[in-house]
Amino acid sequence: MSATTTAPPADPAAEFLDRRSPLERARGVLHRYPALSPAIVLVLSVVVFGMLNERFLAPANLSLITQQVAVVGTLAVAQTLIILTAGIDLSVGSVMVLSSMVVAQVASGSGVPAALALLIGLATGVACGGLNGLLVTRLSLPPFIATLGTFSVFTALALLYSHGATVRGGDMPALLTWTGTTIPVGGVRVSTGVMLMLAAYLVAAYALSRTAWGKHVYAVGDDKEAARLSGISINRVLISVYLAAGAILALAAWIQIGRANAASPNVGVDMNLDSITAVVIGGTSLFGGRGTVWGTLLGALIVGVFRNGLSLAGLDVLYQTLAVGILVIVAVSLDQWIRKVRR
Amino acid sequence: MTTAETSVNGTPSPVATPVLRARGLVKTYGHVVGLDGVDLELYPGEVLAIIGDNGAGKSTLIKCLTGAEIPDQGEILLDGERVHFKRPQDARAAGIETVYQTLAVAPSLDIASNLYLGREVRRPGLLGSVLRLTDRAGMRKAARRHLTDLGISTLQDVTVPVESLSGGQRQAVAVARAAAFGSKVVVLDEPTAALGVRESGQVLELVRTLRDKGVPVIIISHNMPHVFEIADRIHVQRLGRRAATITPRSHTMTEAVALMTGAAEA
Incomplete structure (x- = not known):
């Protein structure tokens, strides 16, 4: 008989017990609730920055953070929809800029009523989204390539259309800059732009979780073939997602005009990557089919809190960029680890 | 012949x-x-x-x-x-319902959503027709009943994602979906x-x-x-x-x- 003992005989009931380690169990919980990890990170970062600098938690500063987050936060709603279908949209910033230039020029130059100008801006956003959708479905281009191309096209169109000139807020009807006005809510001044952003989150969250369309968006991103065999028209779902994203980007254009009190063809084009950052930190998987818009809101707030907190701590803006970069890498690594729960 | x-x-x-x-x-x-x-x-x-x-x-x-x-x-x-x-x-x-070898289930969606994937039931009235609200509670209840009817007693929590199930349980979900709709x-x-x-x-x-x-x-x-x-x-x-x-x-x-x-x- 061998001296080295083999493993003790398995308890027959053992397979019915939860034998996973605490770490594995935590992973299971994080896997089931994708918005949980960004929520923990947000709370921790608010606590830490609040302890580092007492001005951080001042109502005026909290109000500033929300306003700084409003535009990227709205872009990130559109980005979430597209990433849930296992796509990506590199053109969100340029669509927003093009839409904002159209709205500003039409309303300030040609005497078109402000409300009609906003509708024309909405149509611009939806048309841009529709073009992206057609390239992805009809031409079967990978979303990365299709939107890389349209990113340049929309950026150039915005510059050509505006002749590179900024339209100042004072030259526009008051309705266009209304999104920059603030309303006091319990000591904190909240801008109407922030409220419109939250409305976009509410509508997107409802559509994704409570309608058949939302289930189909998740199914298409999760497993295209399974969705097709279940009788879902993949192309119809994809087109609708890109159209909805275009409409949300037009809303972001309106919020941007109010926030900057101007419409500039040079500001916001680089927000594509910021929106992807918010989505990824918010726990939505780049592989599609997993994530929520609430996670994205938390992700956008985390980025805002880090940038604001680090700048209050007196650190150079380069350190903010460094910190956001590290956050993205940590978030994606965490996502990879959490996804290993899949059997 | x-x-x-x-x-x-x-x-x-x-x-x-x-x-x-x-x-x-x-x-x-x-x-x-x-x-x-x-x-x-x-x-x-x-x-x-x-x-x-x-x-x-x-x-x-x-x-x-x-x-x-x-x-x-x-x-x-x-x-x-x-x-x-x-x-x-x-x-x-x-x-004629088919259960494909690949099962055709969406792993990240829960059991009830998979049973009703592609034929979701909307709430009656304006909630369903205007707001497109799905009858989540009704679909979950019906999903539990379908599973019980087929003697699949191990799958009573229809809100768990399909990816957390074993191969046999996934197969059971796919069969239940095929059998559930008359x-x-x-x-x-x-x-x-x-x-x-x-x-x-x-x-x-x-x-x-x-x-x-x-x-x-x-x-x-x-x-x-x-x-x-x-x-x-x-x-x-x-x-x-x-x-x-x-x-x-x-x-x-x-x-x-x-x-x-x-x-x-x-």
Whole structure:
């Protein structure tokens, strides 16, 4: 008989017990609730920055953070929809800029009523989204390539259309800059732009979780073939997602005009990557089919809190960029680890 | 084409009208003949297994019956009525549900969402028509009932994502989805191919439950012991034709394999 003992005989009931380690169990919980990890990170970062600098938690500063987050936060709603279908949209910033230039020029130059100008801006956003959708479905281009191309096209169109000139807020009807006005809510001044952003989150969250369309968006991103065999028209779902994203980007254009009190063809084009950052930190998987818009809101707030907190701590803006970069890498690594729960 | 229609006690009476009947199905792909005049009958309340070597035309036959392929010639009758399926959705709308080998489930969606994927139920009134609100509570309740009806007692929490289930449980979800919507025929493509011994047993039990509820089942399988355990009749496909229709009582597994490979004639 061998001296080295083999493993003790398995308890027959053992397979019915939860034998996973605490770490594995935590992973299971994080896997089931994708918005949980960004929520923990947000709370921790608010606590830490609040302890580092007492001005951080001042109502005026909290109000500033929300306003700084409003535009990227709205872009990130559109980005979430597209990433849930296992796509990506590199053109969100340029669509927003093009839409904002159209709205500003039409309303300030040609005497078109402000409300009609906003509708024309909405149509611009939806048309841009529709073009992206057609390239992805009809031409079967990978979303990365299709939107890389349209990113340049929309950026150039915005510059050509505006002749590179900024339209100042004072030259526009008051309705266009209304999104920059603030309303006091319990000591904190909240801008109407922030409220419109939250409305976009509410509508997107409802559509994704409570309608058949939302289930189909998740199914298409999760497993295209399974969705097709279940009788879902993949192309119809994809087109609708890109159209909805275009409409949300037009809303972001309106919020941007109010926030900057101007419409500039040079500001916001680089927000594509910021929106992807918010989505990824918010726990939505780049592989599609997993994530929520609430996670994205938390992700956008985390980025805002880090940038604001680090700048209050007196650190150079380069350190903010460094910190956001590290956050993205940590978030994606965490996502990879959490996804290993899949059997 | 005359085939050996073996009549043994316990098999459905040949007088009964077949639920699903195929006559003289032909399907060619260029010069390759997939089906060369196949006949098939599925009677009420039976499990019909389809066996055959690779390339015998099993898959093509099933694709024609479930709308994934359109046969060049021949006819398909459902409840005695001639049907023409152009897409899988047509077959499904007519009451032929298929469980694909890949299961066609969305792993990150929960069990109830998967059962209702592609046919979600909306709330009545303006909530459903204007706000497109789905009846989540109603679908979950119905999903639990469907699972209980099929004796799948291990899956009572219909809100857990399918990816956290075992292979057999996923198969059960896919079968429950096929059976849940008043289907006339359920087609299972290699349902036990990826499963262990115990899970295979559970799936076969599920097929029996389905039959006992009066739903006729067509099952494609390479696994002879499973076929002989579950099938009432066995359709032997060979070289694009039906070589024979046998039963587990009329033939042994060895004889069935001989028919499949052409070593024996029916």
